[in-house]
Amino acid sequence: MNGGQEKLRFESDYMEGAHPAILERLVQTNMAQTPGYGTDAFSESAREKIRQACDAPEAEIHFLVGGTQTNETVISAMLRPYQGVIAAATGHIATHEAGAIESGGHKVITLPQQEGKISPEAIRSCASAYWEDGNREHMVMPGMVYLSQPTEYGTLYSLREMEEISAICREFRMALYVDGARLAYALACAENDVTLPDLARLCDAFYIGGTKCGALLGEAVVFPRPQTVPHFFSIVKQRGALLAKGRIAGIQFDTLFTDNLYGQIGRNAVHMADRIRAALREKGYLQPMASPTNQIFVTLTGEQAARLAEKVALSFWENVDADHVIMRIATSWATRAEDVDRLIEWL
């Protein structure tokens, strides 16, 4: 299915199965008998390792299946009916979750973004505007801030930004929730200064992405402080987000958090992405977003795009004008150096 004649594929970071260490572990443990629903010893071990990695000994950790599911389950569990969630206009919950948050009853309050990020000032201004408005009881109360780290554009919030946003959230009694679908690619990045313990300290909830970071599937929701959402287990069950064989997620996260695999799994992706970025610069392509992680955005003429499309699958991002498009190139833990060589050659 991926022979030499086949197209190169750089269209996403979830094109393969799982990191070999994970698959091996699933094979090894396959016939072990465990109770269901994440009460097994594998899941408990994974939770303990994540608590340690986050320096959050009290954290409650739940394993869900996918990103959209995790976002809607956590957000609707944490908000009251009259509250909405602030997000970048380009945030995943605002664009590519088919209205999941609204389906759960809540407005996504979108703010203008720059390179996928929203500024502390914009957040403060949105919260202030609500609380200063005499008609606020007829309006949606901002009850949470949603950030993606890295963002949908591959960019990163700095520790300083994250700290400012966290402080604003506490001032206005909004929860801070971070979507870490691609968190491994942030953690592997030299520019990144936000660690797992930082997230645990600054957020009310966040999730550590598995699906796009080497697992078959699975996302680990972390509530750094216990009882943030009482009976969250039942909410997960009700939302259809509870795996009967909870161990399938547990074993994978246990593997990802053994010997710091999660901290390292993104390095290949970032290294390969850096090579592609450098090649693009050298060859004079415009890179409209300064992403330092595993996503690369490049502006192509229609002709360039068509020529490339014959040999390599990229992801269409948006039209710039009649003659130019922005395409996304994604690398992952599984990206092979020889494929990057060929891609660079063809650019």
Place this chain on the structure above:
Amino acid sequence: MNGGQEKLRFESDYMEGAHPAILERLVQTNMAQTPGYGTDAFSESAREKIRQACDAPEAEIHFLVGGTQTNETVISAMLRPYQGVIAAATGHIATHEAGAIESGGHKVITLPQQEGKISPEAIRSCASAYWEDGNREHMVMPGMVYLSQPTEYGTLYSLREMEEISAICREFRMALYVDGARLAYALACAENDVTLPDLARLCDAFYIGGTKCGALLGEAVVFPRPQTVPHFFSIVKQRGALLAKGRIAGIQFDTLFTDNLYGQIGRNAVHMADRIRAALREKGYLQPMASPTNQIFVTLTGEQAARLAEKVALSFWENVDADHVIMRIATSWATRAEDVDRLIEWL
């Protein structure tokens, strides 16, 4: 984790990972690159094999992750806001899904059951009562009938019953939906006369269970007639039920429907269950439900239950009186003959 000294476990049919053929296939295909969201060739192949097995060449097939998720997604997609779903009082959606159906906005209209089944007469009577009631516009319209095959008590609807219920559904314009979480254990059972093509012919939707029938996870929703639910893909996405790596379900179902593995995977379970049932009869235990599939129900004195509990994990079902409980014994594709020997010895 399952050494000789450990307890025997007969508490459920989802205690192991996956059938070895499935795991092997996941390993073989692991580094193949595919597009996401179930658009890959593995998933397409699985769909085609299921269409053939169901003798339903037009069927639309979607792979979801778990049973509760599948039930809530299908039911809320098929019902209009003012409709509810008829189910046995013991139906999974009525008892053990944490209110998922109501969370999606719909009433579960429960009918009395016998050994987990509802009768065609009771269904007709419920539908008639609605349509004859002068106040019906103030009431919940029965819009669907939900059956489990096998039921939560391991019992089976006969083809004749299924046909009668299907005819009633069509008469009263209700959808018929069958929850096949344990369908492999029905198909493997001598008493069963309802085939996959029968289900495709009689139902508006049903699902073929993977999680409890040998897969790591995954359920295959079958709409025998196309366009039963337009844009179901978006609904699945919105509900958080869409796997980014859709292939994980696709590969598993492709394996299950290769060389009729799904038709055979339940045989061991039923054979082992038959041995246990025979032993219970011989030893004079009361079996309150006449289940012919992979679930066995037995009435024990408190003392018997306590004695057994030291050596073998069973599932508590319900208290009969101060001195007696009903326990459930479950077998699966993975149940080992030597464990059954020991269980019988200890009974």
Place this chain on the structure above:
Amino acid sequence: MNGGQEKLRFESDYMEGAHPAILERLVQTNMAQTPGYGTDAFSESAREKIRQACDAPEAEIHFLVGGTQTNETVISAMLRPYQGVIAAATGHIATHEAGAIESGGHKVITLPQQEGKISPEAIRSCASAYWEDGNREHMVMPGMVYLSQPTEYGTLYSLREMEEISAICREFRMALYVDGARLAYALACAENDVTLPDLARLCDAFYIGGTKCGALLGEAVVFPRPQTVPHFFSIVKQRGALLAKGRIAGIQFDTLFTDNLYGQIGRNAVHMADRIRAALREKGYLQPMASPTNQIFVTLTGEQAARLAEKVALSFWENVDADHVIMRIATSWATRAEDVDRLIEWL
């Protein structure tokens, strides 16, 4: 529209407009200018009078429009997503609200009833069963008890029953909510020993019915303890239950709670109902429910029902057998003695 030749109508207690005192007050105040949304002085005055009548100086009071709306708004505001509400199988929320509670995401957990009432024992047993069940996290948690006073069958909970139920609710941390759609007919009844201050003491929320008790429309929700539901105003708005001209409800309730009109408005209804009940007894009719309030239930042969139907509109309740039906006769604050005379004559 109600000339001498016309049919008598005893089919419901909401067949007329409003009590004349209310209409007069609406006329008097018509051109007064007030701010909207219940912030006007009339509404504030009504709230203060209700607080006094309930001996609940801290109570928060909101005026909504109708009963179903009130039930769904209060219930969904007070429950967490994983909770359901216990009700009699004949409770209004379980039968004649078109699935409003489920539409709001919550299961109605129905208990068997006697004459429209559920017993403290049944409630305790339902709550215990949940908390003792090892699988309870997969089930709907009983989070509230819903009672109607009077019930849909016109019967009354005694103070002793209400106190027992309240104690059970507190023991199991369930809210107690009383639907008082016809509360005036309870308060006017000699058999009744539950006062407004009792309700305020024993409930977490209840509503004082206007629509069926002399108002054009309107129900007064009482939260005896402040901050029971923070931001309830926004929830009311979101549910579409907030009147722009809030004064329309405020003026009506202010009138109803001036000079104890609400305490007296039901007397005529109960007196007329008593006369009808006595006549039915005398004439040998069977009254299947011992309702002491403004609803009378009578068993008729098909022939009797048909004969009466030519002259008087009653409400069909249910079929008893092929030859007998139960019909409901309802009186109200507006029922005229001469109409009752004629009804009795024709019985």
Place this chain on the structure above:
Amino acid sequence: MNGGQEKLRFESDYMEGAHPAILERLVQTNMAQTPGYGTDAFSESAREKIRQACDAPEAEIHFLVGGTQTNETVISAMLRPYQGVIAAATGHIATHEAGAIESGGHKVITLPQQEGKISPEAIRSCASAYWEDGNREHMVMPGMVYLSQPTEYGTLYSLREMEEISAICREFRMALYVDGARLAYALACAENDVTLPDLARLCDAFYIGGTKCGALLGEAVVFPRPQTVPHFFSIVKQRGALLAKGRIAGIQFDTLFTDNLYGQIGRNAVHMADRIRAALREKGYLQPMASPTNQIFVTLTGEQAARLAEKVALSFWENVDADHVIMRIATSWATRAEDVDRLIEWL
């Protein structure tokens, strides 16, 4: 409550009770006995008159209570789960309904506005963008366009604009829904060229506002083509939007549509507003929005606003800069010439 010493009030168009003709009719009909839920003869008569006024003999008409309730009931009834509704960023559903539409499960897709209006081009571009996006199945499908006539800024869509938008809606299979909360003030306006028959011809649903146009409460939903939403009655009931005494709305709309009262009731408001607008122009005030209906927007310095606030209640609209605010002046059917004289004098 409105003596000579009191402040003038121009803060909204729902500060009084009802037009005297309506109140008189409620008094006259008060003791007539009718069946409930809008099945009475008054409501039927009102429906027939509205059908005639709209030149829509097949139209289905339902009376609901308030605007937010009407919007959420109609919108959620007409959309499928994966669809959202396009609205101006200043649309009532996008700003001041406390998230009601999202609470019903649907995204409000906001478009930039000019004087409260969205352009046909912007609507077309939004719909096209969805249908041309390769990822559209992960996105919210635009399923409806929501317009307010007049808008929240008092401006009007021309017939030509309305026709263009209607054509775009049909091209992209989106429903067109018009919120006519203040429709009487459009119909009374010389600049307006959109009639009730035009709305019936161009829309899939619209509502004729009562609350802000002379009624105590009530909005008339018109579906020009029958069976647009099957079982809409049950949906209204489920949403808590069904009046038990449906006649209360029916009598009011019957009065409003007798002798074209609805067509005339806005004239006083527009006339008074025109006088205020002329005076503002003369005195050199900036009017930032060119509203021709009953709402007037004026830019004031902080000092001017403070001075006026001592004598007259206006509605705060928004801050322009540190020194200027926009205030809204609203007139209505009830606005008195002498109050306008005094207002103009004080400006």
